[in-house]
Amino acid sequence: MAFQRVGSLPALPEGSMTEIEIGTARIALCRVEGEVHAIDGVCPHRGGPLGMGALHGKMVVCPWHAWEFDCTTGANDYDPDLKQRKFAVRIEGEEIFADVG
Numbered sequence: 001m002a003f004q005r006v007g008s009l010p011a012l013p014e015g016s017m018t019e020i021e022i023g024t025a026r027i028a029l030c031r032v033e034g035e036v037h038a039i040d041g042v043c044p045h046r047g048g049p050l051g052m053g054a055l056h057g058k059m060v061v062c063p064w065h066a067w068e069f070d071c072t073t074g075a076n077d078y079d080p081d082l083k084q085r086k087f088a089v090r091i092e093g094e095e096i097f098a099d100v101g
Contacts, residue, residue: 002099002100002101003088003090003097003098003099004022004097004098004099004100004101005095005096005097006020006022006027006029006038006096006097006098006100007020007029007095007096008094008095008096009031009036009091009094009095009096010094012029012031012036012096013031014031014032014034015031015032015055016030016031016055017029017030017031017051017053017054017055017060017071018051019041019049019050019051019052020038020041020051020098022100025040025041025100026040026041026042026049026050026051027039027040027041027051027087027098027100028040028041028050028051028053028060028071028084029051029096029098030055030058030060030071032055032057032058032071032072033058035072036089036091036096037071037072037086037089038086038087038088038089038098038100039060039069039071039074039084039085039086039087040074040084040085040087043062043064043065043067044067044082044084045062045064045065045067046064046065048062048063048064048065048067049062049063049064050062050069050084055071056068058070058071058072059071059077069083069084073086074086087099087100
């Protein structure tokens with residue numbers, strides 16, 4: 001695994017989300033129920049930036065057409081077989097690392 005630093009816990013408060021860009025990859029980074037989750041940040045519908053959308057509980061809502069994905073599983077709310085890729089996350093102190101390779 002190739003973990004890279006993607007943020008810090010103080011910059012990602014509980015119940016919040018942000019978009020991270022690493023190279024050409026966009027990642028939606030979410031902090032929900034004390035856990036940090038990272039999913040592919042490009043909506044499969046029309047390429048919307050998921051990390052710039054809304055976070056309702058554990059659901060990431062695409063800002064372009066309101067497609068929703070569970071940040072803990074990557075599954076779409078309407079079609080659970082449609083899943084965003086999840087990335088492994090680890091916390092070291094207050095730093096967040098994700099395996100986005």
